[in-house]
Amino acid sequence: MATDTAIQHGVEAIPGEEWKGGKRPFKASYGKLMMWYFLLSDAFTFSGFLIAYGALRISSPTWPVPDFVFQTFPGGFSGLPLIFVTVMSFLLIVSSVTMVRAVQEGARENRKGVVFWMILTIIGGIGFLSCQAWEWTNLIGHEHMSVTTNPFGTHTESGIYLMDDHGDPYAPGAEKETFEAGESYLIHKHNGEFVQREYQVTSGEDSGVVKKQEFGPKAFGALFFFITGFHGFHVFSGVVFLIIIMLNAASGVYVERKNGYEMVEKIGLYWHFVDLVWVFVFLVFYLL
Amino acid sequence: MAHEDHSKAIRQVYVGLGILAVITLIEVGVSLFGKGHIMDGMQNIRWVVYVAALLIIVLSLYKAKFIIYEFMHMRYEVPGLVRSVLLPVLLLVWAIIAFFLEGDYWKTKRDKVEERNELGVKDMGSKEMGAIDYKWTKEDLQ
Numbered sequence: 001m002a003t004d005t006a007i008q009h010g011v012e013a014i015p016g017e018e019w020k021g022g023k024r025p026f027k028a029s030y031g032k033l034m035m036w037y038f039l040l041s042d043a044f045t046f047s048g049f050l051i052a053y054g055a056l057r058i059s060s061p062t063w064p065v066p067d068f069v070f071q072t073f074p075g076g077f078s079g080l081p082l083i084f085v086t087v088m089s090f091l092l093i094v095s096s097v098t099m100v101r102a103v104q105e106g107a108r109e110n111r112k113g114v115v116f117w118m119i120l121t122i123i124g125g126i127g128f129l130s131c132q133a134w135e136w137t138n139l140i141g142h143e144h145m146s147v148t149t150n151p152f153g154t155h156t157e158s159g160i161y162l163m164d165d166h167g168d169p170y171a172p173g174a175e176k177e178t179f180e181a182g183e184s185y186l187i188h189k190h191n192g193e194f195v196q197r198e199y200q201v202t203s204g205e206d207s208g209v210v211k212k213q214e215f216g217p218k219a220f221g222a223l224f225f226f227i228t229g230f231h232g233f234h235v236f237s238g239v240v241f242l243i244i245i246m247l248n249a250a251s252g253v254y255v256e257r258k259n260g261y262e263m264v265e266k267i268g269l270y271w272h273f274v275d276l277v278w279v280f281v282f283l284v285f286y287l288l
Numbered sequence: 289m290a291h292e293d294h295s296k297a298i299r300q301v302y303v304g305l306g307i308l309a310v311i312t313l314i315e316v317g318v319s320l321f322g323k324g325h326i327m328d329g330m331q332n333i334r335w336v337v338y339v340a341a342l343l344i345i346v347l348s349l350y351k352a353k354f355i356i357y358e359f360m361h362m363r364y365e366v367p368g369l370v371r372s373v374l375l376p377v378l379l380l381v382w383a384i385i386a387f388f389l390e391g392d393y394w395k396t397k398r399d400k401v402e403e404r405n406e407l408g409v410k411d412m413g414s415k416e417m418g419a420i421d422y423k424w425t426k427e428d429l430q
Contacts (some may be wrong), residue, residue: 028366054384
């Protein structure tokens with residue numbers, strides 16, 4: 001078996017000598033190969049998180065509807081489902097493309113090109129992190145979602161509200177708000193207290209019964225903050241490493257190595273992986 | 289010649305950017321359609337929702353494949369490297385099936401699961417396992 005392999009690669013076969021070195025396994029450098037295996041293990045970590053998310057989501061009778069939860073946009077805009085996260089996705093895709101360009105220029109030993117495209121990549125990464133910071137601030141500060149509290153609920157029955165948004169009785173003659181089964185709601189905070197509005201059910205078995213808004217599945221907040229946070233941490237460490245390697249490239253360290261800027265290629269693999277994970281975070285949290 | 293190769297490679301990168309951008313836009317469009325934002329009422333038609341979800345998943349998998357093969361240059365690696373990195377991922381297929389089936393069981397049999405959990409503490413197994421919360425009765429001691 002070993003002899004066959006040696007002959008295939010055009011190396012004279014000496015029994016027992018195949019493992020003495022001189023050839024690159026998989027024709028890749030040690031660092032690049034190990035980066036691939038690190039990314040494989042990291043992929044399993046993320047898969048563990050995402051599968052836990054899927055199992056918990058399937059086990060819940062209702063789940064916060066993403067196009068209701070994620071519908072705000074900086075500048076006070078609301079009612080724009082998924083638009084902001086689409087912008088975030090584009091930022092990551094574009095920074096992935098600029099990274100490919102940096103690796104290409106590295107292969108041509110073009111120092112200025114490498115530095116230029118890496119700076120653009122870093123800007124894209126910082127832009128993504130800024131967007132995520134805004135998204136988290138909005139969810140925590142304005143919508144009062146936390147790791148243990150999920151104010152995003154879903155109605156399972158149709159009904160009519162008996163109190164207004166602030167938990168006060170309706171003014172005489174005011175039109176009462178109605179809702180249908182499947183509609184989402186956000187429990188607002190007033191004066192530091194969550195106001196769970198009361199309503200009367202108008203459909204199904206419990207028709208006529210007075211109920212109040214319940215909090216949504218508790219796991220949602222923890223899953224959202226931990227999974228997007230873990231991804232954001234990857235983006236952050238990616239930006240740090242990009243900056244270090246960009247400075248090294250600018251200083252000419254890699255010119256002397258004459259290996260086609262292999263460090264840039266390795267950090268490129270990591271950066272594309274961050275984009276790859278976002279494809280799936282985007283899929284399960286926002287699209288489905 | 290080398291110069292031509294280079295400009296061709298650059299062009300390919302921007303084509304890749306276009307492909308990923310368009311797929312992302314299609315995904316968002318299909319997702320919003322399935323949620324009834326583009327045509328109201330679609331979110332109540334079960335098969336539309338399922339087809340939309342399936343389409344989004346397939347497109348995402350294509351995006352993932354594109355990033356790995358084009359941007360991460362997996363296309364240019366030797367088969368051994370490709371297999372050693374990608375085949376282990378197949379283990380996830382069973383992980384997904386097993387955990388999602390279990391999640392579905394929690395949902396449909398929630399009452400039964402809770403009932404059994406209580407049974408476990410009261411009567412089943414505790415004595416044999418030497419659990420400290422088992423209440424010994426007179427019959428046991430005789």
